[in-house]
Amino acid sequence: MATPPTTTTTTTTPIFISTTTLRSILSHKTLITHLQTTLPNATLSLSTPPRHSLSTSQNSTLLLMPSFSTSPSLPYIGVKLVTSHPQNSSLNLPGIHACYTLFNSLTGQTLALFDATELTLFRTSSISALASSYLSKNNPHVLVMVGSGNLSPHLIKAHLSVRPTIKRVIIWNRTTEKAAALAARLTAEEGFKTVSFESNGCLETVVGLGDIVCCATNSETELVKGVDLKEGAHLDLIGSFKPSMKECDDVAIKRGKVFVDNEVALEEAGELVGAFDRGVISKGDICGTLVELIEGKKIGRKNDEEITVFKSVGSGVVDLLTAQLVYETVITDLTEQN
Incomplete structure (x- = not known):
């Protein structure tokens, strides 16, 4: 600084x-x-x-x-x-x-x-990657990117900066051509020659491959199904910022140790608000905030088998x-x- x-x-x-x-x-x-x-x-x-x-x-x-x-x-x-x-x-x-x-x-x-x-693109992606440094496995190999908008390349680059063992990035988007175009653009960029970028049109298949599954969409219906997450996966949820929006189902929230960027996520994030309303989890089940992880007041991942979830809504x-x-x-x- x-x-x-x-x-x-x-x-x-x-x-x-x-x-x-x-x-x-x-x-x-x-x-x-x-x-x-x-x-x-x-x-x-x-x-x-x-x-x-x-x-x-x-x-x-x-x-x-x-x-x-x-x-x-x-x-x-x-x-x-x-x-x-x-x-x-x-x-x-x-x-x-x-x-x-x-x-x-x-x-x-x-x-x-x-x-x-x-x-906004830099700060949002950097917060996700910072959380990943505490919550994802130390040696992830596959990053799944759900969404291919302007935030997606920032998220990919940010996660690669904290987890350099990632060698394969799979991009999914509802419009398959957009996912393929982003994969091609990243492949052509300098600095990522050891990383394979590809697109895939079957979300259920690619979610099951991800050591890190990163979501940046405006979806109001769940995309990531918890049953598809593999053991030890880290799920990074960025897109929703109001209760009507959600990027994963209740099973993903139930299976994971859930952390948030700040307490506002408990009131705004559709994935969490809906889970609270349906009794899937309570606010007391949230494991901590990003600041608590940084300060060491809360422990993120304890082993390579746990599933972790990070939900961010952004903050001033x-x-x-x-x-x-x-x-x-x-x-x-x-x-x-x-």
């Missing part, structure tokens, strides 16, 4: 941090390390009001995610605005768009504006910490150039 520069409290002109700049600064590995070292303390010092979720149409959602701190070591207010339009896939457009504004919490000055779509804390890393790096670079 960069040391907060003195210009944080003196600059008067907000800077715009483009996607290109953000990509030049962030990598999944560096962000995972930053989150691992800063999340426990930030969770204590940051105030994060409940996320506002507003339906703007039958299929579209506007999310408002604020977080703020007056601590001198983290003097920021951050607000992210996110639009979710799942129907955009038919237009060949991303389903998620976002912008982020960073303020100085001591003076109220606007510090930076971000094109936060990429910020992680957005702010990601924005902090990018902003402070940009300001430091600008200071060194002057």
Whole structure:
């Protein structure tokens, strides 16, 4: 993490941090390390009001995610605005768009504006991979990616960064051509020559192969069946952020040791809310949060036979910490150039 520069409290002109700049600064590995070292303390010092979720149409959602701190070591207010339009896939457009504004919490000055779509992709995938470093087996070989949207390549790369023993990635999507296209694109990229990328149209078959099964969809009907998960699998659920959405069935939740990114998941994640309502599990059966795993207060995987589940819904804390890393790096670079 960069040391907060003195210009944080003196600059008067907000800077715009483009996607290109953000990509030049962030990598999944560096962000995972930053989150691992800063999340426990930030969770204590940051105030994060409940996320506002507003339906703007039958299929579209506007999310408002604020977080703020007056601590001198983290003097920021951050607000992210996110639009979710799942129907955009038919237009060949991303389903998620976002912008982020960073303020100085001591003076109220606007510090930076971000094109936060990429910020969201980096932070979401890095949180999943960080959780996987505690919950998946130490030597997984097969990663199954359910979904092939813009988040999917980030998730694949993030998981590969913490589990380099993965040698086979199988991608499934309802539209088989999209899964095949993503597999081909990743195959052509530098840096993954030891990894095999492929697509498969039979979800039940590929789920049973996965040491890690990662889901990033907008599904409102269960996709992953718990009976198909193999012994020792880790199930990573990212897509749902409201009770009507779910990516797995009750059997998967019942079979697994379930951890969440934060307590909000207990109220928003369809997989969990539905399981609570049906008496499949209770809130007391949730094994812990990501911060508790990092701090060692909760133990994740105890052996290679356990099935683990991680459900994330996102939080303003992680957005702010990601924005902090990018902003402070940009300001430091600008200071060194002057």
